[in-house]
Amino acid sequence: MFEVIGSEFLGGLAATFGEEWGRRLAERLGGMLRRAAGRANGQDPEAETDLAETGEDQLETLTQDPGNVRAAEELNARLIQRCVLDAEFAAELRAWHTEAKRLVAHNVHNTISGGTFHAPVVQGHAVTQTFGVAPWNAPAPDGGHTR
Template identity: 35%
Template sequence: MDPVSVTLLAALAGGAAGEIGKQAWTSLGELVRRPFRSRDEPDSLTTVSSGLTELVGLQQDPADLVRAQALSTALADRAALDPAFGAGLRQWHEQARLVRTGDGEIHNEISGGTFNGPVLQGRDFSGLSFNMQRDPRATS
C-alpha cells in the first residue's frame, strides 16, 4: 500500500475540504480506534503504534508536518501488521484521495503585457488537441 500523503493528512486534520474533509478525518479516527489485531506475536503490539497518539497530535497541530509524517508512518506500520486494518486503510485512502485538499494545487496567473491567442488554465489535462489558426489581424 502507498503511504498516506503527509499533505493530505495535514489538510484533513486542519479542516480542509469542508464537510467532506471532516467526514474523511472522522472516518480515519474511527479506523485507528479499532482494536489492533496483529497477525504476528502479541509482543509486536507493544512496539508498533496504533496511530492514535499521532492522530490526536496532528489534530491538535495540523500545520506540524512532522506530526503528519509520524501519523503516515504509524498507519503504514500498523497496516503491515494488521491485515484487517490494512484493508480498511486502503479503502479509506481511496475515498480520501478524492477529497480536494489543495494537495498538488496549481495557481495560474497571467499578468502584464498584451496577449493574443487562447489561454488554457487548469490542472491534470490529458488527451487534448488544438487545431487553431492564427488570427491574421493579430500583431506580433
Template identity: 35%
Template sequence: MDPITAAALAALAGGLGGEAGRHAWQGLTTLVQRPFGRADAEATQGDGTPQVSSGEREVAALEGDPADPMRAQALATALGARAALDEEFRRLLDGWWQRAQASPSGGDVHNSISGGTQNGPVLQGRDFSSLTFDMTRTTASSDRD
C-alpha cells in the first residue's frame, strides 16, 4: 500500500479537489466508522481508552482544522496503526486510497476566447459529452469561394 500522506489528508479535509475531494473525504469518514475486524485491535487499556484509535477522532479533528499539520499527521498515524492490526481495514483503506489518487484533483475551469469575432457557437465549461451542433449555413454557397 502506498503511504497516505498527512499533506494529502489535509488537502482532502480542506475541500481541495472539489466534488471529487469531498466524495473521497466522505468515503474515508465512512471507512473509519467501521468496526475493527480483529478483537485485539478493539482491546482497551486499563483506563478504558482503546489501544489503537479507529481514526474517528482524528478525522473529526482534521475536518475542524484542515490547516493544522499535527492533526493531519495524527490521522495518518491512526490510519497506519489500524491498517497494521486489521487486515480487512488495510484492504479497504488501500482501495479507498487508490480511488482517491485516481480522482481528478481539480475542478477549476479557465476558458478564454481570442482572435476576433467568432462565427459559431461558443461553449465554455468542463466535461461535456454527447453534444451536437447543427452548423447549417444560411447564406449562399458562393460566399464560401
C-alpha cells in the first residue's frame, strides 16, 4: 500500500515551488504524472489525456497559486487514484514524497520577534561553526561566579 501524502503537505510544499528545489520537485511530480498517464493510455502518444484527470492541471494551479486549497485537495485525490491503479507510480510517488519531506525538513525559516536582544544572534540550520565567545557564567549560589 502507499502512504497518503495529504493535501496539507501538498499545499505547504506548493509555497516552495518558487524556490529552485521546490520547482524541481514540482517538475519531477509533473513528469511522473505524465508517464503514469502514458502507461494508462497504453503508451499511445495520440491518446487524448485529460490533464485534470491526471492531476497536471491541479499541479499547475498550485504552482501558480500555492494557497489554492481546492487544487491541493484535487491533486491529492488524483495521486491516490493513480496509486491504486498503477503500482509503478505508487513506488515513484513514495520515493518523491520521501525526498520532498527531507527537503522540507531542511528548509529553514528563522524569525526573531519580541523581547530585547543584547548580543549578536546567529540563526541557521545545522551550524557547525565555533564562535570565539566565552560561555556565560551563571552566578554561583554564594553570589560569586562559576567557572
